[in-house]
C-alpha cells in the first residue's frame with residue numbers, strides 16, 4: 222500500500238480518514254477475486270468473529286466457518302464447554318444449516334421460542350428422525366400457543382438429497398417456489414436445512430475446514446492463572462487457532478503466557494494481543510505469536526480511550542503493525558471498530574490478513590443472546606464489552622468478595638448496549654454477503670485478484686470529514 226502522491230500523513234488516521242483510489246485493473250469480474258487469508262488459519266474469508274460472550278458462540282462459529290471465516294470462543298467459557306462446542310462445530314454439515322427439530326406434539330409456543338434462533342426462521346417437524354413437516358413463523362399466527370405443531374405445519378415437503386450439488390439444489394428450490402427445504406440422507410433422515418440463499422452461498426464461498434474436512438473454530442485464553450494448562454486443554458479439545466488475549470498485550474504477563482503456550486509446541490497458529498505499535502508487534506512475534514491482534518480502543522463496547530486517553534487511531538495502527546509483522550514473517554488481525562464493509566477493505570489494504578468483528582455481528586440471529594423487542598417492536602440483542610463490569614463480575618465469580626470488588630473498579634467497557642437487528646440483514650450471513658461483495662469489489666478497483674495483491678496495489682488518500690460525508694448515501698434524499 223502507498224499513500225496517494227506518496228504524501229506521508231502528518232498524524233494518525235482511522236478508517237473514516239482514508240479512501241482508496243481506483244487503479245487500472247485487469248481483473249474482469251468480482252467473482253475472480255480470491256479472499257483467502259495467508260495467515261495459516263485456513264480461513265477462506267478474511268473475517269474473525271471477536272471473542273466476546275455476547276457475540277461468539279456455537280451457532281455463530283458454525284455459520285461463519287461454513288462461509289470461510291473463523292470464530293474465537295471467549296476465554297470466559299469453561300474449558301469443558303469449549304470442548305463440547307468445538308465437537309459440535311466440527312460435527313456440522315459443510316453445506317446444510319443445522320435445523321431446529323420439533324416433535325409433532327411440540328407446541329406452537331415451543332416453535333415460536335426456537336425459530337428466532339435461526340436466520341432461516343423455521344423449524345422442521347421430525348418423526349423417527351425423518352422430516353414430516355415444516356413450521357414457519359407465519360404458520361403460528363392466530364392459534365393458541367399450546368396448539369401442537371402437527372396441526373399448523375406445512376406437509377407439502379420438498380426435500381434435498383444429501384449429495385445434491387448446490388447449483389442443482391438452488392434450481393430445485395427455485396422451481397418448487399419454496400424458500401427452504403429439509404436435506405435428507407439416503408434413508409430419508411434429516412441432515413439439516415437448505416434455503417435458496419444457502420444454496421447460492423454454497424456456490425460462492427468455501428468453508429474453512431481442517432485437515433479432516435471439518436469446520437474450523439478458534440478459542441481464546443487470558444494471561445492469568447494456569448495459562449499452559451488451559452492452552453493444553455483447548456488444544457486437546459481440537460481448537461484450530463489459539464488466541465492469547467488481554468487489553469494491554471505489550472506487558473510481561475503476555476510474554477510469559479506466550480512462551481508457556483509456545484513450549485507446548487502447538488501445531489496450530491497462535492494469535493496474541495492487543496498492541497498498536499511496531500515494537501509491541503515485534504515483541505509478541507519474538508515471544509511466539511504467529512498473528513498479532515491490533516487495536517486499543519476502537520471497539521464499539523470499549524471505553525478505554527475515554528477512561529485512559531490510551532489507544533491509537535486504527536488505520537495507522539494496522540498499517541504500522543502489519544508492516545512490522547510481515548517483516549518477521551508474521552501477520553496481524555485488525556481488531557475492532559469495524560462498522561462498514563469499507564472498514565474491512567481498508568484494514569486489508571493496510572496489510573491485515575484478517576479483520577475481527579464483534580459488535581456489528583452481535584445484532585444477528587446467530588449471536589448467543591435472546592432476541593428482544595423495544596417499545597416500538599424493533600428487534601435487538603444485548604451486547605456488552607469483555608472489560609465491562611458485567612463481564613468482569615462473571616469472570617471473577619470464583620474469587621473472594623474483596624478481590625472481586627477491587628477488580629470491579631477497573632471497568633473499561635459498556636455493560637449493556639442494544640444492537641438492533643437490521644430487518645434487511647438479520648443473519649450474520651447477510652452481513653458476510655455485504656462484506657464479501659464490498660471487499661471483492663475493492664479488489665477489482667485496486668486491480669487485485671487476492672488480498673496479497675490488494676495490499677500491494679492499494680493507493681490510499683487522506684480525506685476531510687466532508688470527504689467522508691460525501692461518500693455516504695442519502696436514502697431519504699436532500
Ligand SMILES: NC(=O)C1=CN([C@@H]2O[C@H](COP(=O)(O)OP(=O)(O)OC[C@H]3O[C@@H](n4cnc5c(N)ncnc54)[C@H](OP(=O)(O)O)[C@@H]3O)[C@@H](O)[C@H]2O)C=CC1
Nearest residue numbers: 443444445466467468469495516517518523525607608633
Ligand atoms: N482491544 C482493546 O482495546 C481492549 C480489549 N479488552 C478486552 O477485554 C477482555 C479482558 O481483558 P483484560 O482487562 O486485559 O482482563 P484480563 O483478565 O486478561 O487481565 C489482564 C491482566 O493484566 C493486568 N494489567 C496490567 N495493566 C493493565 C491494563 N492497563 N488493563 C488491563 N489489565 C492490565 C491486570 O492486572 P490488574 O487487574 O491487577 O491491573 C490483569 O492481571 C479481553 O478480551 C480484552 O481483549 C479490554 C480492554 C481494551
Ligand SMILES: Nc1nc2c(ncn2[C@@H]2O[C@H](COP(=O)(O)O)[C@@H](O)[C@H]2O)c(=O)[nH]1
Nearest residue numbers: 271520521523557558579580606607608634
Ligand atoms: N476496551 C474494551 N475493548 C473491548 C471490550 N470488549 C471487547 N473489546 C474489544 O473490541 C473488539 C471488537 O470490536 P467491535 O467494534 O467489533 O465491537 C474486541 O475484539 C476487543 O478487542 C471492552 O469491554 N473494553
Ligand SMILES: [K+]
Nearest residue numbers: 518519520523
Ligand atoms: K470505542
